[in-house]
Amino acid sequence: xxxxxxxxxxxxxxxxxxxxxxxxxxxxxxxxxxxxxxxxxxxxxxxxxxxxxxxxxxxxxxxxxxxxxxxxxxxxxxxxxxxxxxxxxxxxxxxxxxxxxxxxxxxxxxxxxxxxxxxxxxxxxxxxxxxxxxxxxxxxxxxxxxxxxxxxxxxxxxxxxxxxxxxxxxxxxxxxxxxxxxxxxxxxxxxxxxxxxxxxxxxxxxxxxxxxxxxxxxxxxxxxxxxxxxxxxxxxxxxxxxxxxxxxxxxxxxxxxxxxxxxxxxxxxxxxxxxxxxxxxxxxxxxxxxxxxxxxxxxxxxxxxxxxxxxxxxxxxxxxxxx
Amino acid sequence: xxxxxxxxxxxxxxxxxxxxxxxxxxxxxxxxxxxxxxxxxxxxxxxxxxxxxxxxxxxxxxxxxxxxxxxxxxxxxxxxxxxxxxxxxxxxxxxxxxxxxxxxxxxxxxxxxxxxxxxxxxxxxxxxxxxxxxxxxxxxxxxxxxxxxxxxxxxxxxxxxxxxxxxxxxxxxxxxxxxxxxxxxxxxxxxxxxxxxxxxxxxxxxxxxxxxxxxxxxxxxxxxxxxxxxxxxxxxxxxxxxxxxxxxxxxxxxxxxxxxxxxxxxxxxxxxxxxxxxxxxxxxxxxxxxxxxxxxxxxxxxxxxxxxxxxxxxxxxxxxxxx
Numbered sequence: 001x002x003x004x005x006x007x008x009x010x011x012x013x014x015x016x017x018x019x020x021x022x023x024x025x026x027x028x029x030x031x032x033x034x035x036x037x038x039x040x041x042x043x044x045x046x047x048x049x050x051x052x053x054x055x056x057x058x059x060x061x062x063x064x065x066x067x068x069x070x071x072x073x074x075x076x077x078x079x080x081x082x083x084x085x086x087x088x089x090x091x092x093x094x095x096x097x098x099x100x101x102x103x104x105x106x107x108x109x110x111x112x113x114x115x116x117x118x119x120x121x122x123x124x125x126x127x128x129x130x131x132x133x134x135x136x137x138x139x140x141x142x143x144x145x146x147x148x149x150x151x152x153x154x155x156x157x158x159x160x161x162x163x164x165x166x167x168x169x170x171x172x173x174x175x176x177x178x179x180x181x182x183x184x185x186x187x188x189x190x191x192x193x194x195x196x197x198x199x200x201x202x203x204x205x206x207x208x209x210x211x212x213x214x215x216x217x218x219x220x221x222x223x224x225x226x227x228x229x230x231x232x233x234x235x236x237x238x239x240x241x242x243x244x245x246x247x248x249x250x251x252x253x254x255x256x257x258x259x260x261x262x263x264x265x266x267x268x269x270x271x272x273x274x275x276x277x278x279x280x281x282x283x284x285x286x287x288x289x290x291x292x293x294x295x296x297x298x299x300x301x302x303x304x305x306x307x308x309x310x311x312x313x314x315x316x317x318x319x320x321x322x323x
Numbered sequence: 324x325x326x327x328x329x330x331x332x333x334x335x336x337x338x339x340x341x342x343x344x345x346x347x348x349x350x351x352x353x354x355x356x357x358x359x360x361x362x363x364x365x366x367x368x369x370x371x372x373x374x375x376x377x378x379x380x381x382x383x384x385x386x387x388x389x390x391x392x393x394x395x396x397x398x399x400x401x402x403x404x405x406x407x408x409x410x411x412x413x414x415x416x417x418x419x420x421x422x423x424x425x426x427x428x429x430x431x432x433x434x435x436x437x438x439x440x441x442x443x444x445x446x447x448x449x450x451x452x453x454x455x456x457x458x459x460x461x462x463x464x465x466x467x468x469x470x471x472x473x474x475x476x477x478x479x480x481x482x483x484x485x486x487x488x489x490x491x492x493x494x495x496x497x498x499x500x501x502x503x504x505x506x507x508x509x510x511x512x513x514x515x516x517x518x519x520x521x522x523x524x525x526x527x528x529x530x531x532x533x534x535x536x537x538x539x540x541x542x543x544x545x546x547x548x549x550x551x552x553x554x555x556x557x558x559x560x561x562x563x564x565x566x567x568x569x570x571x572x573x574x575x576x577x578x579x580x581x582x583x584x585x586x587x588x589x590x591x592x593x594x595x596x597x598x599x600x601x602x603x604x605x606x607x608x609x610x611x612x613x614x615x616x617x618x619x620x621x622x623x624x625x626x627x628x629x630x631x632x633x634x635x636x637x638x639x640x641x642x643x644x645x646x
Contacts, residue, residue, distance in 0.1 A: 004519065151633065156640050191630055195553045196327065196597040222633075223589035223626030227550040230518045259630060266546035274519040299622075303546030307514055307582060310474065310545075317479050 018247030101134035151192025183213030191221025195231035215239030225262035246301035341570030424457035431475035474515025506536030514544025518554035538562030548585035569624035
């Protein structure tokens with residue numbers, strides 16, 4: 001039997017993943033409502049919005065208003081996504097976000113071109129500029145991400161050696177700027193990973209770079225998100241991105257390949273049932289998932305919000321046996 | 324890295340699981356249509372109907388008509404479910420089914436009472452009578468099942484030792500009747516299993532009964548079905564029940580705790596992508612999943628039917644690079 005971690009950190013990305021993806025206009029007040037209830041679940045980090053081009057991502061045009069409207073709770077780190085320096089400066093200007101320095105690269109040149117209109121070399125150069133700016137304003141430089149680390153709809157399978165090489169490049173770049181990354185995020189951006197690929201890739205990265213922190217960002221496009229997370233747990237990975245209710249893509253809208261991140265409450269359920277502490281109140285999180293469904297106005301993928309928790313069944317039995 | 328099996332056998336239960344569960348009346352012709360297209364996917368065994376009390380399960384009142392109407396294809400084993408001798412005799416009377424002798428027990432007395440209105444002792448006694456009848460009519464006695472092997476909504480957690488004990492009882496009962504079971508099915512009837520529990524239970528069974536064949540029947544009530552199947556694969560389990568499109572429960576109908584079996588096409592996708600042969604044509608199976616959705620008239624849970632296969636993306640890339 002493999003030894004599972006005793007504790008994992010979950011980085012909630014539902015508001016950002018979901019509201020940038022949903023087609024219908026969602027009132028700013030309702031976005032704020034979701035952020036505020038998520039603050040009350042024990043989640044330690046919530047990614048609230050992305051600061052990106054509102055012409056390309058209309059759902060994030062009100063990012064500043066969402067951040068201005070939320071009610072920060074002590075102990076919760078409120079984060080944003082940015083893809084360039086302009087986005088970072090917008091995040092900084094709010095004065096209400098944890099400016100944790102993060103930057104990305106992609107294993108696929110074609111994907112990077114489509115997503116950010118830059119080559120890998122251009123992205124590396126821009127990242128260098130961004131890191132210097134993070135340092136300048138006192139934002140801790142913590143996280144380097146590799147998008148499409150398990151495969152790409154445009155470029156196909158990504159060799160494990162390529163991921164190991166990119167991890168090396170990210171670490172070297174950080175080091176050249178005098179910073180040490182807390183972790184590298186391996187993102188299965190387009191849902192190509194399998195549990196075996198997770199194990200192979202994480203194993204190869206740690207063989208070459210022992211002890212480097214890793215986080216997994218797992219899109220559930222082909223239904224393997226939770227199995228991939230389990231494979232990560234067995235390897236000892238302790239940082240996971242996740243989205244409440246599986247926000248970020250609606251499997252019933254015919255958007256092939258656009259499913260959301262692994263569902264936070266299902267991940268919390270799996271972890272807690274296996275004795276892995278998440279610090280999250282699962283019943284409260286399920287309430288958030290139901291609220292998210294109400295806000296977007298259509299069913300979202302998460303299962304535990306329908307099936308219910310086992311803790312609740314156990315408690316009902318215990319109460320019945322006392323009665 | 325664990326060694327995964329090179330091949331798995333998938334037992335398709337979609338028609339039986341789905342049509343006994345769906346509320347709306349489904350025309351017999353459409354049930355037959357699904358069975359016939361499933362016959363053409365490479366699946367080697369399809370469970371077509373259950374012979375149960377039509378008053379309790381109205382969706383199976385036309386079981387005989389479905390069996391009479393299907394077009395059997397050579398190489399496919401057509402099966403039925405029964406819970407008692409009367410059901411078995413109805414299956415036998417059709418003259419068109421593979422009468423593979425199977426019988427069940429449950430780890431939970433309360434569940435067995437609710438599902439079959441019998442105690443475990445009564446069930447064991449009835450099973451003995453059924454085994455003798457199987458032998459009498461030349462039905463090979465292959466499979467003993469343990470329902471609620473990972474937990475029960477009525478009785479709570481099931482200790483691993485209890486499952487090991489029940490496996491021993493099933494093997495002993497078979498042996499007392501002069502037959503050797505090909506495998507024991509461990510059923511997560513109510514969605515209590517986690518990947519860790521699968522590994523613990525399978526490991527404990529094989530410690531006590533080395534080499535006994537095992538199959539897994541995994542309901543996806545809390546979203547862990549596919550992760551549980553992966554845990555089974557890592558343990559070396561090579562027989563899985565599954566339901567096309569995840570038929571057998573609609574997560575959007577508000578039926579808490581009633582989700583279907585692990586989705587066949589998602590399971591096939593995971594296996595094939597990890598180099599585990601299933602013998603199933605995934606694209607054809609996805610067509611079946613879409614047909615199943617059309618027949619039941621509402622979305623079904625499977626993900627690959629939305630996300631699409633990677634084989635298709637790889638083929639498109641190969642073609643583009645040749646052009």
